[in-house]
Amino acid sequence: MLVSAVLDQGPDLEGVRLLLKNVVNSLYEKEVRIFHKPLDFFKELGISVDEILVKHKGIKEIRSKIWAKENKTNPNKYNLFTDRTNQVLGYAVYRWGVPLCVPYLLEKDITKRGENAVEPLVEYIESWDSAEIMSQQVKDNERYGLGKAIGDKAGHLFAKLYIHTFGIARRKDSAFGPLSYELPFDSNAGRVLFRTGFLLNCAELDDYEKWEVIQRGKGKGGENYIRVTNIRGKKSSILSLSKKIMDAYVKVCVEYLKVRKRRPSSIEIQQVPNILLLDTEYGIGDLDDGLIHIGTNFCYNHNNPRCEECPIKNFCLGYNERKDLILDYRT
Ligand code: SF4
Structure with a gap:
């Protein structure tokens, strides 16, 4: 969900979501299980980068003309890399890699303290006073914050995915309920x-x-x-x-x-x-x-x-x- 919130921006959300889905499915087919073993994304960086490039090209072929017609623009301008660059490495490491590192670092820290890390990301997320404060900490926390890899909108989108779209919040109090975070202003x-x-x-x-x-x-x-x-x-x-x-x-x-x-x-x-x-x-x-x-x-x-x-x-x-x-x- 963190990766999804970071990526979910740009002019063609349908294409972005397709890219995420296709790349993840393909990586898992190749045994690069990035959400179970985040470091595999880096260990198999060649595969990760190749999959992003190949899937991006395929989606561009399907979506660029539709997108260009809807937005009265040129299909050649179609680009799902978040910063509209053509460099896949920066996009892969910054936008995919940084959020993948968060649960890994949390797990490392918990183990170092001699504690048991069952679901480190969930425990971290729900440790904050409200979903709104959590969405700010996802960006701004000194140790675990994603910084510029995520915007305020994406932080709020993450709260929405967690509470509304997938409904996986364990906390049932109003501070993690339907009104506990701001509207993602995209x-x-x-x-x-x-x-x-x-x-x-x-x-x-x-x-x-x-x-x-x-x-x-x-x-x-x-x-x-x-x-x-x-x-x-x-x-x-x-x-x-x-x-x-x-x-x-x-x-x-x-x-x-x-x-x-x-x-x-x-x-x-x-x-x-x-x-x-x-x-x-x-x-x-x-x-x-x-x-x-x-x-x-x-x-x-x-x-x-x-x-x-x-x-x-x-x-x-x-x-x-x-x-x-x-x-x-x-x-
Ligand atoms: S929200 Fe208003 S301006 Fe936009 S499509 Fe609907 S009627 Fe038109």
Whole structure:
């Protein structure tokens, strides 16, 4: 799951997931059992690198034309290596190898202390106060953190995979439940949240520009670019005025995310979805699944998304009133 969270980004998520699946299956067929013996990835680095190259080439043949048509671009630009480079070694060691090392190092440390390492990664993950804090530590912990190999979005995606998608959390308390981590803000989710007007309910266009979430003329061909990840940590002055919303936010922070001990004075925009889902049957994972579905099947990142067929068109500000939200911005 750690490897999956690190890799799960870029313009073609379907291709990325296929790459992960095909490479892992092929490595296991060759007895390179990377999730059971992480060091085998390095011991058999030649095989690991070859499999990534071969499977990437195969997926490019299948996906590049479909991807290029959906995104109005050139199929030759299709590249699933996370940093859009052509160098497989850096991609393999950094993006696959670093997360594979975490359980290995945990096991080594536990053994060194003379303790028994049954499921070192699970025990480590669930030792934190909440899934939100765990998702930050997966990146930032001095010894076991992945650092720049993983972004904030991927840390939240890892929490989603662990709690929602695979449902393997042993802890049953609210701090490891459906509202215990922030929504992974990737470009697909961010585009839908922007076009539908959700983000404009939290702050003004000028605020997003000031925070460099909206970067005028910085996109491809001089388009306005939305850098969703820059929303992280930004506060909603609009929603913070409502006592009812603030009361719900305090509950989210104290009982679920466990990120504050005292009453906060303003609301972080990235935590607004947790407030909206409070006391509903849905969690952050459900919302994210929906946003990804809309973002990858209807709300394409160009001027002609499939609005007429989109299941949320009746609620969409961009579709109903503000065409500029669709036409003037790219993620
Ligand atoms: S109605 Fe159109 S702009 Fe709105 S979310 Fe759906 S596809 Fe995107």
